[in-house]
Amino acid sequence: MTILTTVRGSASPLFANQGALGCGDESLRICYFKPSRGIVLHEAMKRLCIQFDVLIDPCMGSGHILCYLFDVLIKVYEDYGYSARDAASSIVENNLWGLDIDERAAQLAYFAVMMTARKYDRRFFRRGIQPHVYAIPESNELNPDALAYFINGNPKLQEAMDTLITDLHDAKEYGSILNVTQVDIPALYARFDEIRNDVNLWRDAALNQLLPFVQCAQALAQKYHVVVTNPPYMGSSGMGPKLSAYVKKNYKDSKSDLFAVFMERCGEMITDDGYQAMITQHAWMFLSSFEKLRGKLLSHDLINMAHLGARAFDEIGGEVVQTTSFVLRKSSVEGYKGTYCRLIEPTSQQGKEDMFLAGENRYVADQSNFSKIPGSPVAYWVSDAVIKTFDSPQIMDYSSKVCKGVFTV
Ligand SMILES: C[S@@+](CC[C@H](N)C(=O)[O-])C[C@H]1O[C@@H](n2cnc3c(N)ncnc32)[C@H](O)[C@@H]1O
Numbered sequence: 001m002t003i004l005t006t007v008r009g010s011a012s013p014l015f016a017n018q019g020a021l022g023c024g025d026e027s028l029r030i031c032y033f034k035p036s037r038g039i040v041l042h043e044a045m046k047r048l049c050i051q052f053d054v055l056i057d058p059c060m061g062s063g064h065i066l067c068y069l070f071d072v073l074i075k076v077y078e079d080y081g082y083s084a085r086d087a088a089s090s091i092v093e094n095n096l097w098g099l100d101i102d103e104r105a106a107q108l109a110y111f112a113v114m115m116t117a118r119k120y121d122r123r124f125f126r127r128g129i130q131p132h133v134y135a136i137p138e139s140n141e142l143n144p145d146a147l148a149y150f151i152n153g154n155p156k157l158q159e160a161m162d163t164l165i166t167d168l169h170d171a172k173e174y175g176s177i178l179n180v181t182q183v184d185i186p187a188l189y190a191r192f193d194e195i196r197n198d199v200n201l202w203r204d205a206a207l208n209q210l211l212p213f214v215q216c217a218q219a220l221a222q223k224y225h226v227v228v229t230n231p232p233y234m235g236s237s238g239m240g241p242k243l244s245a246y247v248k249k250n251y252k253d254s255k256s257d258l259f260a261v262f263m264e265r266c267g268e269m270i271t272d273d274g275y276q277a278m279i280t281q282h283a284w285m286f287l288s289s290f291e292k293l294r295g296k297l298l299s300h301d302l303i304n305m306a307h308l309g310a311r312a313f314d315e316i317g318g319e320v321v322q323t324t325s326f327v328l329r330k331s332s333v334e335g336y337k338g339t340y341c342r343l344i345e346p347t348s349q350q351g352k353e354d355m356f357l358a359g360e361n362r363y364v365a366d367q368s369n370f371s372k373i374p375g376s377p378v379a380y381w382v383s384d385a386v387i388k389t390f391d392s393p394q395i396m397d398y399s400s401k402v403c404k405g406v407f408t409v
Contacts, residue, residue, distance in 0.1 A: 055228065057069075073087070253290075307344060341362050
């Protein structure tokens with residue numbers, strides 16, 4: 001039991017020591033906790049029910065975050081006595097999940113994960129293990145005959161499939177922001193096993209179309225220990241009518257941009273005490289339109305942040321995209337102090353990385369202080385003296401006396 005806890009504990013804070021998305025071998029080495037000393041590693045450990053974390057990138061693109069996570073997980077498994085070959089199979093089967101709205105992106109991510117597994121296990125392609133990376137399908141396209149054959153008059157299967165079909169209607173409009181109902185997934189997989197050797201005209205359609213549909217529904221419904229992503233950016237004016245209506249109804253506090261919607265959605269995807277690591281625009285930290293979202297997010301612990309500002313990506317010129325990468329944990333520890341790296345001054349990717357690794361411009365801030373400043377900005381660099389001033393009764397008295405002066409009509 002102790003080992004179980006230790007392993008969960010060791011793999012969870014993948015990003016606890018570092019900025020959300022480190023790069024290079026150095027950060028690989030330091031961005032997870034090693035198991036505590038004194039644990040004897042030997043073959044017998046592998047027979048214990050060791051539970052490693054389950055991770056997802058819900059907007060995986062071509063899967064480069066997944067491949068990075070793969071490399072980190074290999075090191076965690078190796079620390080627990082696994083060979084890289086055994087670890088690779090287990091990671092693909094049990095730990096890594098990815099979703100994208102775009103079919104071509106999902107194909108690239110599939111290829112990238114397979115090749116990463118092949119890097120650690122030369123025989124991986126022959127093992128018949130398929131990565132859990134999926135393009136989000138929509139139920140509108142399902143073949144009704146294959147569906148009837150699959151359900152086979154079983155009311156439990158009927159109920160589960162009806163629920164998923166309702167939830168995933170027009171799913172390509174919404175992608176991973178869809179909150180799918182948990183249904184009896186094991187019962188559905190048992191039926192897929194049953195039909196695998198069946199002789200029926202609709203068997204192939206059921207296995208080729210319904211199985212990925214159910215796998216993707218599972219990916220959207222289940223909870224993860226860690227969600228890591230670089231979500232899409234899309235202002236409300238760029239959203240189509242269906243997406244816009246869905247976001248207004250389900251994500252009221254973040255509706256003005258899809259990246260902010262994903263901040264809320266990633267929080268829904270994690271377990272209690274789970275982690276969400278993201279790189280997003282930094283607008284949510286300051287703008288009044290995100291004040292309610294800030295209130296929601298900061299009810300959980302902001303573990304760390306690399307505040308990147310403009311020019312974090314050399315390929316995106318100018319000041320257009322200002323970003324921040326951060327890790328939130330679904331917990332609320334009283335008086336929690338997060339670590340913040342202010343990297344907005346360097347004007348290149350390399351300059352920011354150098355400053356981060358040199359440990360310069362670091363701040364340790366108690367996030368409960370943010371709400372003492374009007375509008376609750378994530379002002380981690382503000383000194384205690386300034387916070388005290390905002391917190392003083394005189395400021396309250398003064399601000400309550402503000403009123404409208406001379407005006408014209
Ligand atoms: C900025 S890219 C990030 C890709 C990847 N996470 C990375 O860092 O390389 C955003 C990805 O989100 C995908 N995407 C856009 N809208 C989506 C949605 N609603 N659900 C899931 N994926 C979406 C895009 O197809 C694109 O691949």
